[in-house]
Amino acid sequence: MNIIAILGSLRKASFNRMLLNAAIELAPAEMSIEIADISQFPLYNQDVENTGAPDAVKRLQEQIRSADGVLFVTPEYNYSMSGVLKNAIDWASRPPKENPFNGKPCAMMSASTSVLGGARAQYHLRQSCVFINLIPMNKPEVIVMKAMEKFDADSKLIDEATRKVVATFMQSFKEWIIRIGK
Amino acid sequence: MNIIAILGSLRKASFNRMLLNAAIELAPAEMSIEIADISQFPLYNQDVENTGAPDAVKRLQEQIRSADGVLFVTPEYNYSMSGVLKNAIDWASRPPKENPFNGKPCAMMSASTSVLGGARAQYHLRQSCVFINLIPMNKPEVIVMKAMEKFDADSKLIDEATRKVVATFMQSFKEWIIRIGK
Amino acid sequence: MNIIAILGSLRKASFNRMLLNAAIELAPAEMSIEIADISQFPLYNQDVENTGAPDAVKRLQEQIRSADGVLFVTPEYNYSMSGVLKNAIDWASRPPKENPFNGKPCAMMSASTSVLGGARAQYHLRQSCVFINLIPMNKPEVIVMKAMEKFDADSKLIDEATRKVVATFMQSFKEWIIRIGK
Amino acid sequence: MNIIAILGSLRKASFNRMLLNAAIELAPAEMSIEIADISQFPLYNQDVENTGAPDAVKRLQEQIRSADGVLFVTPEYNYSMSGVLKNAIDWASRPPKENPFNGKPCAMMSASTSVLGGARAQYHLRQSCVFINLIPMNKPEVIVMKAMEKFDADSKLIDEATRKVVATFMQSFKEWIIRIGK
Numbered sequence: 001m002n003i004i005a006i007l008g009s010l011r012k013a014s015f016n017r018m019l020l021n022a023a024i025e026l027a028p029a030e031m032s033i034e035i036a037d038i039s040q041f042p043l044y045n046q047d048v049e050n051t052g053a054p055d056a057v058k059r060l061q062e063q064i065r066s067a068d069g070v071l072f073v074t075p076e077y078n079y080s081m082s083g084v085l086k087n088a089i090d091w092a093s094r095p096p097k098e099n100p101f102n103g104k105p106c107a108m109m110s111a112s113t114s115v116l117g118g119a120r121a122q123y124h125l126r127q128s129c130v131f132i133n134l135i136p137m138n139k140p141e142v143i144v145m146k147a148m149e150k151f152d153a154d155s156k157l158i159d160e161a162t163r164k165v166v167a168t169f170m171q172s173f174k175e176w177i178i179r180i181g182k
Numbered sequence: 183m184n185i186i187a188i189l190g191s192l193r194k195a196s197f198n199r200m201l202l203n204a205a206i207e208l209a210p211a212e213m214s215i216e217i218a219d220i221s222q223f224p225l226y227n228q229d230v231e232n233t234g235a236p237d238a239v240k241r242l243q244e245q246i247r248s249a250d251g252v253l254f255v256t257p258e259y260n261y262s263m264s265g266v267l268k269n270a271i272d273w274a275s276r277p278p279k280e281n282p283f284n285g286k287p288c289a290m291m292s293a294s295t296s297v298l299g300g301a302r303a304q305y306h307l308r309q310s311c312v313f314i315n316l317i318p319m320n321k322p323e324v325i326v327m328k329a330m331e332k333f334d335a336d337s338k339l340i341d342e343a344t345r346k347v348v349a350t351f352m353q354s355f356k357e358w359i360i361r362i363g364k
Numbered sequence: 365m366n367i368i369a370i371l372g373s374l375r376k377a378s379f380n381r382m383l384l385n386a387a388i389e390l391a392p393a394e395m396s397i398e399i400a401d402i403s404q405f406p407l408y409n410q411d412v413e414n415t416g417a418p419d420a421v422k423r424l425q426e427q428i429r430s431a432d433g434v435l436f437v438t439p440e441y442n443y444s445m446s447g448v449l450k451n452a453i454d455w456a457s458r459p460p461k462e463n464p465f466n467g468k469p470c471a472m473m474s475a476s477t478s479v480l481g482g483a484r485a486q487y488h489l490r491q492s493c494v495f496i497n498l499i500p501m502n503k504p505e506v507i508v509m510k511a512m513e514k515f516d517a518d519s520k521l522i523d524e525a526t527r528k529v530v531a532t533f534m535q536s537f538k539e540w541i542i543r544i545g546k
Numbered sequence: 547m548n549i550i551a552i553l554g555s556l557r558k559a560s561f562n563r564m565l566l567n568a569a570i571e572l573a574p575a576e577m578s579i580e581i582a583d584i585s586q587f588p589l590y591n592q593d594v595e596n597t598g599a600p601d602a603v604k605r606l607q608e609q610i611r612s613a614d615g616v617l618f619v620t621p622e623y624n625y626s627m628s629g630v631l632k633n634a635i636d637w638a639s640r641p642p643k644e645n646p647f648n649g650k651p652c653a654m655m656s657a658s659t660s661v662l663g664g665a666r667a668q669y670h671l672r673q674s675c676v677f678i679n680l681i682p683m684n685k686p687e688v689i690v691m692k693a694m695e696k697f698d699a700d701s702k703l704i705d706e707a708t709r710k711v712v713a714t715f716m717q718s719f720k721e722w723i724i725r726i727g728k
Contacts, residue, residue: 308676309669312669312684315685317681320675320676320679321679323676361726361727
């Protein structure tokens with residue numbers, strides 16, 4: 001079971017990156033999770049697209065195409081998903097080939113130092129899923145609040161309750177992928 | 183009355199760009215509208231920010247700071263605002279100085295070749311406004327549908343009904359800026 | 365295949381009612397569609413719930429429980445779903461038994477005399493689906509604009525393009541129910 | 547300065563009611579706050595409206611018309627505002643006279659036993675404000691989480707940090723009303 005993970009923060013010490021690493025650690029054994037490299041994406045521009053998408057974009061499109069599911073990990077910036085993540089989705093969803101997201105199962109997580117933990121970003125992302133026809137898992141929702149209290153100095157998720165919900169989330173995602181199939 | 187306009191599409195022949203040009207043409211005489219150049223913004227990355235924001239970002243922050251109002255013109259990509267626009271907002275809202283949007287009046291328009299005209303992008307943008315404390319005008323909403331039928335080969339807005347609503351929108355925006363003040 | 369349809373308008377000559385009737389007419393033969401009666405629901409009040417839910421609510425809960433899928437038909441009032449529909453969902457999702465929506469496939473349609481056709485209501489309803497764990501079909505979206513031009517004096521859907529998309533929608537809903545199963 | 551408060555929960559021991567009472571207690575002296583009675587509203591039905599709106603609706607419309615601002619206090623049910631509140635808005639916004647909300651300042655609060663405190667309800671309510679042309683205050687946002695820990699057995703708000711934010715909120719609302727004027 002191949003998962004492509006798309007991380008909406010480029011910061012090295014991002015809590016969302018730490019959360020993604022925890023998800024990889026806690027995932028069921030049969031899941032293989034690859035992290036997309038979206039750091040080299042230019043800003044989306046249809047004029048550029050018309051002369052051929054950048055290689056980094058084509059690479060992500062192929063990764064999505066060959067994945068059984070898509071895992072989003074997104075910070076919440078300004079009460080929505082990050083522009084970084086949205087830009088990656090805007091590029092990846094474009095021609096020349098069919099939208100690679102089409103019909104695939106997905107799931108999403110977020111971490112934040114605030115008390116709302118990124119929830120608002122997720123509902124915007126869910127609306128984008130309607131258009132690109134990703135099928136998002138509903139539950140459990142992983143919204144890690146006050147993230148600075150949940151990870152240790154080695155970037156490891158140490159909060160036991162959060163570890164448990166992330167493990168359940170990944171197990172549920174496995175079952176969701178099987179259920180949705182393709 | 184100084185307006186900074188932020189355009190969420192980088193495409194040269196963008197209908198949103200044409201719409202912005204029409205808005206400039208139809209604006210009340212006392213409005214001076216400058217278009218931000220966000221094409222050189224890197225993807226937002228806090229590690230980069232910590233070493234100093236790029237000059238293009240600092241420039242936009244200053245433009246917003248000295249503006250009386252902010253005018254967004256955004257395409258709708260994947261049922262939300264463009265990643266390009268969101269990335270510009272993510273950068274502009276950041277330190278070292280106070281969030282430059284804070285307390286300013288704003289308005290938003292969109293154009294699309296689809297029948298929904300970009301409406302979904304606008305409601306997401308409005309949610310971001312809550313956080314960055316921009317005060318969006320409610321009405322009239324400018325949502326230009328089937329844009330390919332509204333502009334001519336010289337990129338000029340020729341649809342009379344749309345010209346009228348854009349003129350009313352700009353007049354209302356002027357009154358909104360006066361009402362909201364700062 | 366049993367479908368429970370929940371209609372968010374109580375008006376007799378509602379375009380959403382006409383649209384639901386068209387959906388019933390155009391549905392695949394194996395679908396049996398029952399229309400919930402939510403007209404007698406009181407306003408939701410937990411104090412009332414604690415003394416026992418009204419019979420009309422219990423009836424809907426049982427209808428949902430025995431259905432293979434849920435079909436929402438909602439007007440857009442004030443840029444969201446109708447209070448009438450939301451109130452029905454608020455009641456139906458409550459104890460004493462488990463939330464009857466849990467894990468079921470759903471789909472949604474709307475009609476409106478406006479040009480946006482109720483789209484904004486649907487994205488709010490989709491957010492409620494996350495909590496009550498309904499699994500909404502993404503596509504096709506049925507958003508019937510300028511409804512007064514699409515139905516005849518006998519309340520029959522006569523616009524051929526709309527008839528076609530409604531038929532495709534119901535066929536897709538059938539396939540969605542099979543795919544999601546339970 | 548007259549405020550009409552609309553409470554989205556009908557439950558006697560509602561945390562949102564307690565929050566509203568705290569807001570009244572902590573409001574600036576010059577604010578007079580009346581609580582609307584929406585408990586007798588029927589479900590919205592245009593056929594009923596056409597024979598004349600119920601007296602309770604007409605009363606609310608007059609209260610809104612003579613108010614300087616509108617204060618919403620809403621629970622979050624199923625990741626949106628309550629059907630009870632939405633139904634009240636749907637009725638109040640209707641003819642025969644002009645929409646009474648038109649152009650008035652508003653503010654919103656919510657309380658919840660959950661960790662997200664009703665935030666999701668507020669962003670949906672803000673979208674409705676665009677249509678009915680209410681002008682919502684952005685900040686501070688009052689989102690009272692884990693409400694059962696914040697009020698005492700006499701329904702009094704005892705959490706000091708929350709009391710402070712509610713007092714600031716009401717003071718800011720006063721300033722917002724003066725700023726927006728009408």
